[in-house]
Amino acid sequence: MSDKENKRKCFKCGSSPAEDGIKLFRALKPGTNNLVRCEQWAQYMYPGRNVSSVEFLKKIYNEHRMLCSKHFQEEDFTDLTRKYLLRTAVPRDIEQHVPIFVASQPGTSGVHSQVLTNITNQPAHGTIEQQELGQPGPSRSTNEACIEAGSRKPKTKKEQILQSKCMKYLQKICVLQKRVQALSAQTMLNAIADDNNVKKLSAKVTPAFALFLQGQIRNCNRKLRGRRWSREEKITALRIFKRSPTCYRLLRRLFTLPSPGTLKNLLSKIPFTVGCNEAVFKIMQKFVKSQKTTDNEYILMFDEMSLKKHLNYDCKSDLIEGFQDHGNQGRSENIAGYALVFMVGGIRKRVKQPIAHYFSSSFVTADRLAILIKEVMNIFIL
Template sequence: MNKGEKRICFLCNSKTSQSYHKFPKSESLRSLWLQACNLTPEDNVNSLKICSKHFKEDDFVDLNARRFGGIIRLKTNAVPSPSVIECNVTVAKPVSEFSKELNMPSTSTAHEMKICSNVVHPSTCTNEEIMSNNEQEMILETEVQRTPTKRKHVLTPWYVGDLSDLDVTTSRKAKRSLQMAQATITKQRKKIKSLQQQRRRLTLKIRCLKDLVASVPEHVQEIIKRNLRNKKQQYSSELRQFALTLQYYSPRAYNYIRHKWRNLLPHSSTIKNWYSNINCKPGFQKQALDAIANENKKKKVLLNIVIDEIAIRSQIIYGSNRFYGGVDLGSHMSFESDNDNLPKATHALVFMAVAINGSFKVPIAYFLIKSLTGEERANLLSKCLELINDTGAKAVSIVFDGAPTNLVF
């Protein structure tokens, strides 16, 4: 038993017994103890104790254990008695207590004198006195044999959910239970009010932040969202366009902004990879035609087709497992790229689309040539007009110089 823990018997409320014993952990033996103490399995008996007055002498393992510094223990099959056992066991005192008693002066003479003074001599007492003395002895015996029948409740409930019918049997208990319930309700109401106020403030804060995010440009919104997600994701088209434009105008400014925004913008090497993924081989440029189609979705695009021939350096260069610099009219009209005997191209024939009702121009095709006849040029122009028509835009004019080969158109 821990120091400072109150030792009170549950059955007789005794505080001066020799030993106190807790309820066993074994389910079968525990049920016998509960039945003997008139308790139910639902009752909390972890803090209840039964004193040694409710056990027989045969229920203990060793009565002299305490005398030598040990602990008095019960046998595994010991069950308490609801009433106090008259012929209860007398536990031996420790050796230290015996030594103290030996050193104390003897007072047996005084006790003997007091006892003898109360003795009634037969020669001097009457029959009435003897009968009265016998009646007093019988009354004392009956009082000793009586055991308290009133039992306290197992535990005082601390929560409303622990209340039961036993807590409202008297007016005092009912009043205490009512006060506890009212205090619990008041506490919960205050907590609900505080949580509701906290929820309203958070809702207002979220609404203000959403309005603030909606007021900034789309690429800034994307940067904010990426920062909140805090994980790698694919860059959106708006953020890609913003990064490409800013890096094109000023790489130093781009690196500065990227550093200030905690590297939320793509790295310069990533932008280089984006540029390298664009297919710029000779022929009609699919990316340029897709860009015209996107602009035409906003409004009808009117185009002017500009055709020009540009002189280039004539040479053959090897790189990326192929030869460059030879005559190339596109994927279906070029020579073998792995052949080093290619005819060297001397000019680049370029088709440029210029918006009449817009502010953009984009090269839609180029071809590496050495010499082309007028009929071949006409076939390329016819293919160009067909692809522009597929985008939904309309080519309203064609501009070229006065070279003899162009007049064959």
């Protein structure tokens, strides 16, 4: 803790963090949503004074008036460490039980003690007005201060119940205000996205750009975890991400785009089992129908590469991955060290698409390779 923090003292009781080991809290800055709490803070520091003026509240804040943690109850803090206040915390008198021993007068037998309870904190240096003017206050003995404080009446049970209800209502008001702000911003963005001018603009641009524009308008002012994307928007972003992850990271700094984790979750929903991938074949059939007959000329390629031996447990399929697996030809207990991939490539058009993969413990033999090639070709024939 810095020396400046150690020199500061509580405006109400004069306690300091260095001597008493307490935490100081600065007076609230007056705003449009916390004027009631600012007035309660000011009324506690300046009892009997008109604190409804906003200029007076700003003056208290600018003068760095502070209160220590002794003037707040346990429910005003976020945890038991008493270091951080809730947004709805208001200073209140805390009842303390301080024993005061008074010596017996001469002529009495023994020493009698008198215990005074319900003693509240008092200013350490004179009255509030004298503190504000910088004048020293009259020094009083400890017994006089305790007796005067003990004469105050404690709060009744009804007052305590009403105070707790007010605190709960203040918390609910803060939550509702945040919800209203979020809903108003969301309604405005939805109205802009559904505007006729935006629809006319979308009709004059490409479908991908129109989809991108709607996503920008809808999610530009939302938090990271509050953004929502349609499946078409995710697929468009995934195309950019798979083309160049570095370029996608640069675009995310300039525009509002889905996170890489969102795209990977979308990609994980596509089943990629060992062997021929039926989902890829269905997509290729639709692609072939949309192309010209002269462009539908393809070749089947295959290649084998070495892998680092490793075992991994897939909780979704409840399967241990990393062993030799030839799809319909079965698995073995040998750990896989090679991967065989089949790919379709276009002759007239630049099209490349992996369609099947297998794992082997060693190089695939010629007999097994012939069986796998026939298995892949049969799917094309069907």
